[in-house]
Amino acid sequence: MIKLENLSKTYAKSGTKAVDGLSLEIRDGEIFGFLGPNGAGKTTTIKMLTGVLKPDEGRIEIGGVDMGSDPLAAKSGFGLVGDNPELFNKLRAREYLNFVADVYLVPDGLRRERVSSLASRFKIEDVLSSSIGSFSRGMKQKLCVVASLLHDPAAWILDEPMVGLDPQAAFDLKELMRERAASGKLVLFSTHVMEVAERICDRIAIINKGRILFIGTIPELRAREGEIGDSLESLFLELVEDSDEAALR
Amino acid sequence: MTAPFPSLVRFLVLSLYAPARRATGAAGAKPSAKRIAKTVGIVLLGLLLAGDVGSIFVMMNLTMYEALKPAGLQGLLLLNAATTASALVFILGFLTAISTYCMSAADSGLLALPLRGRSLLGAKMIMVYLSEFAFAFFLVLVAAAIFAIKETPPASFYVGALLTALAVPLAPLAAIYLIVVPLIVGLRPLRSKNATMIIGGAVGMAFAIVFNLYVQGAASRMNDSAWVLANFAGPQALMARLGLAYPPAFLAWKSMTAGGAAGLGYGLASLVLGLAAATLVDFALGGAYARSLLGFDELLVKRVAATKAFIARSFRRRNPLGSLVSREIRLMNREPIYFLNGPFVILLMPVFLAIAAISQKGQLGRLLAQAGGFKSGPGAMLAAAAFGAFLGSATSICCTAVSRDAKALPYLKALPIRYRDLGFAKFLHGFAFALFGSLVGGLGVGAILGLPPVDSAAAFLLALAFSAFTCIAGLWLDTANPRLAWDNPTAALKQNPNSSILILGAMALLGALGALSAFLPWGKLALFAAYFAAFSGLTIAALAAYPRFAEKRFGEIEN
Ligand SMILES: Nc1ncnc2c1ncn2[C@@H]1O[C@H](COP(=O)(O)OP(=O)(O)O)[C@@H](O)[C@H]1O
Numbered sequence: 086m087i088k089l090e091n092l093s094k095t096y097a098k099s100g101t102k103a104v105d106g107l108s109l110e111i112r113d114g115e116i117f118g119f120l121g122p123n124g125a126g127k128t129t130t131i132k133m134l135t136g137v138l139k140p141d142e143g144r145i146e147i148g149g150v151d152m153g154s155d156p157l158a159a160k161s162g163f164g165l166v167g168d169n170p171e172l173f174n175k176l177r178a179r180e181y182l183n184f185v186a187d188v189y190l191v192p193d194g195l196r197r198e199r200v201s202s203l204a205s206r207f208k209i210e211d212v213l214s215s216s217i218g219s220f221s222r223g224m225k226q227k228l229c230v231v232a233s234l235l236h237d238p239a240a241w242i243l244d245e246p247m248v249g250l251d252p253q254a255a256f257d258l259k260e261l262m263r264e265r266a267a268s269g270k271l272v273l274f275s276t277h278v279m280e281v282a283e284r285i286c287d288r289i290a291i292i293n294k295g296r297i298l299f300i301g302t303i304p305e306l307r308a309r310e311g312e313i314g315d316s317l318e319s320l321f322l323e324l325v326e327d328s329d330e331a332a333l334r
Numbered sequence: 335m336t337a338p339f340p341s342l343v344r345f346l347v348l349s350l351y352a353p354a355r356r357a358t359g360a361a362g363a364k365p366s367a368k369r370i371a372k373t374v375g376i377v378l379l380g381l382l383l384a385g386d387v388g389s390i391f392v393m394m395n396l397t398m399y400e401a402l403k404p405a406g407l408q409g410l411l412l413l414n415a416a417t418t419a420s421a422l423v424f425i426l427g428f429l430t431a432i433s434t435y436c437m438s439a440a441d442s443g444l445l446a447l448p449l450r451g452r453s454l455l456g457a458k459m460i461m462v463y464l465s466e467f468a469f470a471f472f473l474v475l476v477a478a479a480i481f482a483i484k485e486t487p488p489a490s491f492y493v494g495a496l497l498t499a500l501a502v503p504l505a506p507l508a509a510i511y512l513i514v515v516p517l518i519v520g521l522r523p524l525r526s527k528n529a530t531m532i533i534g535g536a537v538g539m540a541f542a543i544v545f546n547l548y549v550q551g552a553a554s555r556m557n558d559s560a561w562v563l564a565n566f567a568g569p570q571a572l573m574a575r576l577g578l579a580y581p582p583a584f585l586a587w588k589s590m591t592a593g594g595a596a597g598l599g600y601g602l603a604s605l606v607l608g609l610a611a612a613t614l615v616d617f618a619l620g621g622a623y624a625r626s627l628l629g630f631d632e633l634l635v636k637r638v639a640a641t642k643a644f645i646a647r648s649f650r651r652r653n654p655l656g657s658l659v660s661r662e663i664r665l666m667n668r669e670p671i672y673f674l675n676g677p678f679v680i681l682l683m684p685v686f687l688a689i690a691a692i693s694q695k696g697q698l699g700r701l702l703a704q705a706g707g708f709k710s711g712p713g714a715m716l717a718a719a720a721f722g723a724f725l726g727s728a729t730s731i732c733c734t735a736v737s738r739d740a741k742a743l744p745y746l747k748a749l750p751i752r753y754r755d756l757g758f759a760k761f762l763h764g765f766a767f768a769l770f771g772s773l774v775g776g777l778g779v780g781a782i783l784g785l786p787p788v789d790s791a792a793a794f795l796l797a798l799a800f801s802a803f804t805c806i807a808g809l810w811l812d813t814a815n816p817r818l819a820w821d822n823p824t825a826a827l828k829q830n831p832n833s834s835i836l837i838l839g840a841m842a843l844l845g846a847l848g849a850l851s852a853f854l855p856w857g858k859l860a861l862f863a864a865y866f867a868a869f870s871g872l873t874i875a876a877l878a879a880y881p882r883f884a885e886k887r888f889g890e891i892e893n
Pocket residue numbers: 096098099101102103121122123124125126127128129130357892893
């Protein structure tokens with residue numbers, strides 16, 4: 086379970102208010118899509134949620150642990166696939182995986198078991214000894230996915246995870262999301278593509294300019310906009326456009 | 335529309351030298367008082383450090399002037415300045431050229447643009463020229479200023495000096511790329527960027543060592559007036575021959591001393607010749623340069639079947655702090671630019687030291703014999719300690735540790751790692767090399783000077799306490815003020831003000847301590863006890879205060 090209460094963040098350097106009074110609750114066992122155009126504040130929200138950025142205001146709770154008062158325990162409760170897979174190009178894949186597993190205190194037996202099954206699932210099992218710098222973007226992304234699950238976290242948080250993945254890998258990733266949700270774990274991912282969210286999310290939130298425009302299921306979104314037959318993509322665009330206009334007024 | 339070449343130059347220069355610019359805030363926002371105070375502080379510190387280093391050159395030039403004046407040869411001061419500047423610029427430029435040969439992200443992007451090889455190489459040469467010019471200007475300025483104050487030369491002298499500063503870096507620049515491009519092309523069969531860069535760095539270091547030996551040899555004889563006269567006076571003198579053998583220095587010298595129109599002519603000639611040489615190299619090697627960039631970043635992909643045995647061998651649990659430290663070491667040593675400017679310095683220094691010791695053996699023996707009391711007094715112990723301290727604080731590991739990690743910080747902060755442990759791992763990485771440097775310096779120099787073992791050990795401990803202090807001070811500095819936005823790893827280390835502040839600061843502090851020790855009437859034991867207590871005390875206090883600071887500061891960083 087993840088709870089965000091009234092989160093706000095203004096970047097000190099640019100003075101941009103990236104997130105503005107955002108509240109959300111994500112339940113165990115659901116796949117939650119965080120949807121919005123570029124610059125909407127998705128990454129900023131995920132950074133606050135994962136303890137990377139300090140919110141100016143608001144409270145974050147992950148698995149019942151408050152991020153502000155016990156960040157280490159809160160951070161142990163999720164696995165993160167960040168928006169930038171270009172991180173440790175100088176390390177070998179296995180060195181990186183070992184590092185992450187060490188940090189999460191994953192014992193040897195479980196570590197080997199999970200590396201084997203996840204790496205072969207994403208077809209990177211034969212390049213574990215190679216330098217990450219030699220990987221394609223998609224392979225790096227897959228490696229980050231593997232690393233994020235080594236400690237089998239209760240919550241799985243992914244920032245734009247489909248970017249750079251081939252159709253097979255994207256399919257495998259969605260499959261894995263479904264499996265985890267089915268076993269009672271929580272999946273939260275951000276995307277700017279409606280179609281992705283439409284396919285697999287139990288619930289979605291649409292955000293623009295740091296504010297939530299809609300929270301609910303896909304059928305609820307259709308019902309709210311009323312017009313059957315309109316594609317969800319255009320509903321999404323309309324919502325965002327309306328909020329842009331409201332901001333101008 | 336701007337012509338492609340100037341904008342290419344602009345792009346490269348900005349990507350290497352541009353300071354980390356803050357995203358512009360609301361229009362017309364006033365800079366805060368704190369920001370202004372900080373900027374003023376940094377400028378003052380910079381001036382202080384420049385003055386400190388500058389004073390060394392001033393002293394060298396003054397000594398030389400006094401030695402040459404009696405023979406009426408003071409003009410040779412200028413020839414010496416031009417030669418020294420050429421050699422130093424060559425060495426520094428060589429290392430810069432190697433480390434910026436392929437600035438991965440920027441250059442692979444450029445290769446996709448419709449640009450000629452000679453434009454690419456030319457732009458890069460101009461980029462390297464800029465920093466060389468700043469350096470040459472500084473060296474020529476010091477000599478010219480001393481000469482001007484003592485001799486009050488005509489106005490044409492100043493024009494000549496300026497032309498010299500402009501022209502001096504050109505010939506070395508041409509020579510550098512004449513060596514570097516074929517070197518890298520020749521090393522291509524290795525198919526390893528790292529090996530290529532490291533071999534290139536070693537070649538650069540070799541030049542540095544040879545030059546250093548030459549300077550040491552010359553410097554040690556500057557007080558021997560018979561030698562000075564023999565080598566500097568008359569047409570057959572060493573310097574005159576050297577100047578003739580290296581026309582750019584000769585022209586530079588003439589442009590400052592010939593006076594009037596002749597001086598101007600010599601100055602322009604040196605500028606034109608230098609430009610011609612650089613252009614020739616650019617046109618001749620531009621194509622080869624561009625071709626050598628293709629696939630420069632190519633890496634070997636090792637495919638190993640993930641058998642059970644392989645997994646069992648490769649995946650093993652480790653203590654998180656140990657894992658953090660080994661991550662630091664790997665990331666540093668596997669980036670050639672970091673390796674060359676960091677650990678490599680310390681690893682190569684013992685070699686350098688050994689060569690210097692062997693080549694100067696006779697000289698050293700004589701000196702030590704003359705100064706009978708020196709070996710047993712505090713001077714020798716402190717000298718060994720100072721050398722060890724210098725080595726131990728020379729790697730720039732801690733004072734760039736946070737900046738180098740800037741891209742990974744958002745990810746690391748989402749892991750359940752205490753920020754203090756992250757910082758502490760960085761400290762341990764630097765400290766390991768400080769330990770090595772102190773050992774080499776303290777014990778190695780102790781052995782060369784023939785110190786008693788107790789004194790060598792004391793020198794080692796002093797060096798260690800000092801370099802441990804520079805480690806934590808550097809880490810503190812880089813945690814407080816890291817360089818977070820960069821697209822070329824060079825920027826995190828070489829263009830990081832923290833690194834210059836720390837290296838120059840350590841040198842200044844060592845200098846001040848040397849002066850203080852000469853002034854204090856204390857014995858060996860008292861000096862050792864005072865310095866050791868001071869630096870280990872400061873280190874421990876800073877280490878004790880760091881965790882709180884780290885928890886707060888890392889939490890605040892937004893990137
Ligand atoms: N490090 C940063 N410093 C200053 N402003 C930032 C930073 N990161 C993002 N922003 C600004 O915050 C807003 C939201 O960005 P972000 O959260 O990255 O959006 P998204 O992930 O939805 O595309 C944008 O206007 C962006 O310019």
